Amino acid sequence: MISTRRTVLQATGAMATLVALGIVTAQQAHAAGRPGFEARTLQDALRAIGGAAATSDQISIVSPDIAENGAVVPVTVISRLPKSTEMFVLVERNPLPLTAAFTIPEGTEAEIQTRLRMGESSNIVAVVRADGRLFSAVKETKVTLGGCGG
């Protein structure tokens, strides 16, 4: 599996050598061990995370309906699914949709708040791995870039 090979290469320092030799680009080296982060489409990112996710109303995305500043969009993802162990946040229309992936250890609430960059109005997609299965929810946030807004 490619991601396993890259992980091993990176761990042994061989990836750094490959970058120096120009065989692997710096971006590819950096992407090793970070599945989905180099994907340029939402579908590719979801595939890298683990495939199809069933829509769930137990996942909430709190984000502005309209964000005045696309550089700083507050986003909260909350999962009420039992055994939520990972939470992924994607911005569908960003050049690299996968923005953040959080691992939730036992004892930590499946609720994360952060601030993201959005290049344009887009769906925000939250994917949660709960009890080993993937679930998702979507919320659209419109972005007004510069100007007076509205």
Add this chain to the structure above:
Amino acid sequence: MAGPMRIRATEEGGLTTVRVLMAHPMETGLRRGPDGAPIPAQYITNVEATHNGRTVLSGVWGPAVSQNPFMAFKFRGATKGQRVSVRWTDNRGATRTDEAAIT
């Protein structure tokens, strides 16, 4: 760039809420400078929060987390006076760890 993180951790009813504001340019690598040359990517790729040596949150980030990243989360099992530590690492290997007492 590597200014201190501002960490606030408050415990109530057994639940500790942690708010972290990190100082980091989070340069995406997609921008160009005034001379037209691309500004190299410089962004936090990994975050880890620990309490008593145990990881209470970890994150892997891409460049689309906003500059001077903000992160908030909640966990159980800590009491006032104990400490929460947060560490970030960026794509260039720079790293920073800060900690705060839970109030």
